[in-house]
Amino acid sequence: MPRPYEKIMKTSLSRLLGLLSILLFIPLWELIVRASDLPKFILPSPADVWTRFIKALNDGSLIYHTSITFIEVLLGLLLGTLFATIVGYMLAKSKTLEKILSPYLVASQAIPIVAIAPLLVIWLGDGILSKVVICALIVFFPVLINTIVGVRAVSAPLYDLMNSLRANRFQILFKLEIPASLPVLLGGLRIGATLSVIGAIVGELVDAEQGLGFLLQLGDFQYDTSMVFVAVFMLIVLALLLYGIVTLLERRFLKWMK
Amino acid sequence: MISKPALAVKDLSVVFDDENNSIHALENISFNIHQQEFVCFLGPSGSGKTTLLRLIANLIKPTFGEVNFMFGHQPKIGMVFQQPNLMTWRTVLENIKLPLELENEDKDIANQKAKDMIELVGLKGFENSYPRDLSGGMAQRVGLSRGLIHDPDLLLLDEPFASLDALTRERMWTELSNIWQAKQKTVIMVTHSINESLFLADRVLVLTQRPGKIKLDMQVDLPRPRDEEIRYTSHFGKLAKKLRDAIE
Ligand SMILES: Nc1ncnc2c1ncn2[C@@H]1O[C@H](COP(=O)(O)OP(=O)(O)OP(=O)(O)O)[C@@H](O)[C@H]1O
Ligand SMILES: [Mg+2]
Numbered sequence: 001m002p003r004p005y006e007k008i009m010k011t012s013l014s015r016l017l018g019l020l021s022i023l024l025f026i027p028l029w030e031l032i033v034r035a036s037d038l039p040k041f042i043l044p045s046p047a048d049v050w051t052r053f054i055k056a057l058n059d060g061s062l063i064y065h066t067s068i069t070f071i072e073v074l075l076g077l078l079l080g081t082l083f084a085t086i087v088g089y090m091l092a093k094s095k096t097l098e099k100i101l102s103p104y105l106v107a108s109q110a111i112p113i114v115a116i117a118p119l120l121v122i123w124l125g126d127g128i129l130s131k132v133v134i135c136a137l138i139v140f141f142p143v144l145i146n147t148i149v150g151v152r153a154v155s156a157p158l159y160d161l162m163n164s165l166r167a168n169r170f171q172i173l174f175k176l177e178i179p180a181s182l183p184v185l186l187g188g189l190r191i192g193a194t195l196s197v198i199g200a201i202v203g204e205l206v207d208a209e210q211g212l213g214f215l216l217q218l219g220d221f222q223y224d225t226s227m228v229f230v231a232v233f234m235l236i237v238l239a240l241l242l243y244g245i246v247t248l249l250e251r252r253f254l255k256w257m258k
Numbered sequence: 259m260i261s262k263p264a265l266a267v268k269d270l271s272v273v274f275d276d277e278n279n280s281i282h283a284l285e286n287i288s289f290n291i292h293q294q295e296f297v298c299f300l301g302p303s304g305s306g307k308t309t310l311l312r313l314i315a316n317l318i319k320p321t322f323g324e325v326n327f328m329f330g331h332q333p334k335i336g337m338v339f340q341q342p343n344l345m346t347w348r349t350v351l352e353n354i355k356l357p358l359e360l361e362n363e364d365k366d367i368a369n370q371k372a373k374d375m376i377e378l379v380g381l382k383g384f385e386n387s388y389p390r391d392l393s394g395g396m397a398q399r400v401g402l403s404r405g406l407i408h409d410p411d412l413l414l415l416d417e418p419f420a421s422l423d424a425l426t427r428e429r430m431w432t433e434l435s436n437i438w439q440a441k442q443k444t445v446i447m448v449t450h451s452i453n454e455s456l457f458l459a460d461r462v463l464v465l466t467q468r469p470g471k472i473k474l475d476m477q478v479d480l481p482r483p484r485d486e487e488i489r490y491t492s493h494f495g496k497l498a499k500k501l502r503d504a505i506e
Contacts, residue, residue, distance in 0.1 A: 157339060160315075160317050160337075160343075161337065163316075164315045164337040164414075165337075165356070171360055256348075
């Protein structure tokens with residue numbers, strides 16, 4: 001194990017490198033724009049994108065569409081995670097149930113979400129609901145698998161301990177199973193968070209009147225490529241935000257792992 | 259002193275069935291234990307000692323026979339496992355507190371009891387450490403504390419001192435002896451050490467090689483309190499010899 005100050009040096013160095021690479025990215029981009037001399041609707045310059053960003057920010061459209069997508073992503077993530085952990089827990093506890101359901105679960109994974117997204121939009125309308133469901137579906141499987149793996153990995157001797165103390169089911173769930181499987185559960189949430197963003201965009205690209213996917217498509221139709229760039233950056237910010245939330249959760253609940 | 263019966267084990271047999279073979283772990287075990295009695299089980303590895311404790315704790319069901327308690331109520335059990343068996347996500351203090359939490363004990367009282375226990379087993383300063391930062395012996399002491407904290411009627415100890423150094427082990431013997439005498443508990447302890455069993459027990463039962471049967475049921479009529487010196491008495495030597503011969 002490195003000594004503390006070495007560790008600090010290492011993390012701050014890697015942070016510095018990350019920052020440097022982002023800072024270098026913008027001049028490089030500007031350089032490519034100037035050198036290639038492409039029209040603005042093919043490759044806008046950083047300044048073009050910035051101007052477009054400020055404009056969209058000021059007329060309120062950016063905040064509006066971003067928050068719509070954020071709500072879809074968040075609701076989908078919560079819904080998918082909720083169902084996946086409940087079903088996953090039941091499957092982890094019952095081999096029979098797993099045998100009955102696993103063919104369906106595996107088959108459902110063979111269908112790409114892109115293929116059924118149009119169906120869902122037809123059935124559920126072009127509003128928020130269809131996107132939330134698409135997000136939930138895409139989040140469901142990885143969280144389910146992680147829940148099963150996590151709950152199955154709870155050590156048998158700890159069940160012995162709880163049973164010798166006559167713990168009830170509720171206590172076993174909250175004092176043993178959830179904390180013991182939390183590292184794996186949060187790992188599932190981390191994957192789910194990223195996938196949920198993808199789900200929302202897939203849904204919005206199929207048909208929507210609002211959201212970043214809609215903005216993306218609008219920019220595309222109107223040759224407003226700077227707008228497309230702005231939308232893409234907002235998506236990155238969204239994904240990073242969710243990633244950050246999961247990391248915070250891990251810091252809070254997995255202190256013991258360091 | 260006429261002591262009341264605590265539990266009766268009758269015609270106990272355990273067969274573990276795997277896919278292609280079945281293991282006969284215990285065969286026809288019968289014994290009675292009195293309340294406040296300290297009983298040690300000795301036996302070679304694989305003779306079913308852990309299995310016997312798990313049966314008594316009702317963690318597994320016997321293939322034949324039964325375990326009956328005679329406390330007049332469901333006895334509270336404190337179990338100390340062969341491995342420390344700690345929750346990695348809980349600190350030392352939180353691990354020790356667990357049995358009290360499960361009884362919905364008041365938080366402040368639970369904290370105080372756990373702190374006293376930490377002091378007793380010499381883990382002061384490690385209250386907020388996580389199990390991964392403990393040595394094997396320290397972890398085992400946390401396990402022992404957790405087994406005692408809720409003042410159980412029946413203590414089931416599975417080689418609790420195996421991973422301690424000689425000095426700590428002997429200190430723990432004295433502590434356990436004191437706790438047992440002060441709190442009047444019934445103790446069933448599994449061990450590999452003849453010295454340990456003679457130092458602590460009222461009675462030692464020796465199990466045979468698998469399938470485990472009771473080979474010897476011996477009263478330890480050494481005076482209490484017992485100290486280091488007792489090991490050099492001729493009676494201690496005689497009892498030790500008897501046990502050694504039985505263990506084969
Ligand atoms: N859950 C189980 N399933 C199958 N076999 C088991 C199970 N538990 C114990 N056994 C078998 O029963 C026998 C007795 O095991 P047990 O753990 O009780 O021995 P032990 O006397 O505690 O040994 P040691 O001194 O090494 O701890 C062993 O052969 C073991 O393999
Ligand atoms: Mg054992």
